[in-house]
Amino acid sequence: MHAEVGQLLPEWSVERWFHHEGELRLEDLRGRVVAIEAFQMLCPGCVSHGLPLAQRIRETFAKDDVAVIGLHTVFEHHDAMPPHALEVFLSEYRIQFPVGVDLPSSGGTPETMGRYALRGTPSLLLVDREGRLRAHHFGAVPDLRIGAEIASLLGDSTPGHSDRTEPPTAEACGVEGCV
Amino acid sequence: MHAEVGQLLPEWSVERWFHHEGELRLEDLRGRVVAIEAFQMLCPGCVSHGLPLAQRIRETFAKDDVAVIGLHTVFEHHDAMPPHALEVFLSEYRIQFPVGVDLPSSGGTPETMGRYALRGTPSLLLVDREGRLRAHHFGAVPDLRIGAEIASLLGDSTPGHSDRTEPPTAEACGVEGCV
Amino acid sequence: MHAEVGQLLPEWSVERWFHHEGELRLEDLRGRVVAIEAFQMLCPGCVSHGLPLAQRIRETFAKDDVAVIGLHTVFEHHDAMPPHALEVFLSEYRIQFPVGVDLPSSGGTPETMGRYALRGTPSLLLVDREGRLRAHHFGAVPDLRIGAEIASLLGDSTPGHSDRTEPPTAEACGVEGCV
């Protein structure tokens, strides 16, 4: 059984979790939108854009609404990226959401990666509140699009009431001059 | 009457339009979400992040769903930013959505800027399909958040069915290696 | 007479200076390396990379060694970039080195631009301590290369004694951990 957009996403198979005690199943996250970031710690695109996007998702949405899950899907150079090295990587890069190690299989491609039909890393999967796969991205994706996809899955009818009173966080010109 | 989040946004007062023939009223855009980017052509933050965000909104959402409108709200150094200079600026920066010149007033702050209670530039206002102001940002705002706010205003119940088959647009590692 | 690399660079013709009182001639700068940044205030590449490079040159080298001179060479859309608008631009973008307005000519291309055989903006010219043109760049140029070219013109035999004790200005890992 393979993952198809619009269908229930099958459970992942995880050998070990970081930043989560005990078992964690996709089913446990029903009711929340789930963003699954599949990565390899030595994949440059994962470091430069995939994981930073996952971190921005974590910072932007409430934990009760959106779960961010990392999946370490090592499909090559397995010896260079064992779980104890991943642990250091996560610490140095200050990644704090739960990260599961995809279960190795004899063929090289780990279990979940095959089941989810991932083409490589980074891949970002979005799962709706009912557990259905709703978006499957490979490579870089614009934040604006991902923000929109997540919000549409959240399905809120009246969010967006925002009137930020905090000072601007970058260059702007106000009546007292530019900052 | 001032603009308040949650209330109908009053009409703008525009002296002249670029990239739009004839008059253009906010009311004409009912049924669409409207993103209003208020800027000044010589405001560094508008050039570096406000206008690029507006352009990404234009590229990301369908025109039938989201209207992107620029509003040139010159509240200082009026002589340095007259409409004929704005026209050159828009051409050089390849800005192609409609841009209205906020109607000057005797006090320095142009009409619409005062009516919308803008604190400065860049400011981004989001208006829902019924014409109500739903978000008011001053300064830099993360794309992920704006994407989410726009999508929540669009109120689609089942978008996000995306399964991109195009090749990744940046570094990624696939089974044939990294690109 | 046109400018050729290796030859004395002819004097510029400047209509008006900003950030400099009185006249300023290239000859007055003999003994210093001179970096001339030719730009137009509404040229996107000048704003995004040409002028920021000039500012970094100003910050990196001592004023006694390297003079940084801006040259506003408007060859199109003259009405959109008059001197009084340039003044506002320089203020908003916090450009503080001397900027001269290239003398307009009847043909559209201003005097100095023609004399220096500039192909457009941004252009960066490097002049040695004796007044000879030594490098002529059009478009983006890597900082590493410009830094090297300027230093080779400075001709110091023993600079580079640097042992920075200040804390690192970006992510680094020390014995007490990463910052």
Place this chain on the structure above:
Amino acid sequence: MHAEVGQLLPEWSVERWFHHEGELRLEDLRGRVVAIEAFQMLCPGCVSHGLPLAQRIRETFAKDDVAVIGLHTVFEHHDAMPPHALEVFLSEYRIQFPVGVDLPSSGGTPETMGRYALRGTPSLLLVDREGRLRAHHFGAVPDLRIGAEIASLLGDSTPGHSDRTEPPTAEACGVEGCV
């Protein structure tokens, strides 16, 4: 004996080389300026700015003039960054200059790191043609400064004759318009 700026830099102690056959000693590089980039493969600042700078140095200067040497100085989390993992890292990040693995010592800090008095990673050391240490940087350093330091060590009296005729590599405005 410790490294001091202005003094001969002692030899490194390297356990194993990548991208170099046989032994490689600092003394072998006499006559060239040597840029030594000390890094750890799981140090974020090394990945984001230290190693990219080293690569730009490699691309900017001739190999006969400047040798770029990587030094993998693992002073923490040794198990996570063994040589066989470094090999994968270098391949994925397309780093092609010689990289030596700093010889481990019983105390955690590897031999060369101690001898060179490195404070952490990334560190960039510049050595002149006679083998003297001339600059020692920890953390991020501006390209303009490094370019200048290298050129001053090269001590060329007449470089910088550059008159690039290739088309500009980024936004610029020419007489036929902006690109």
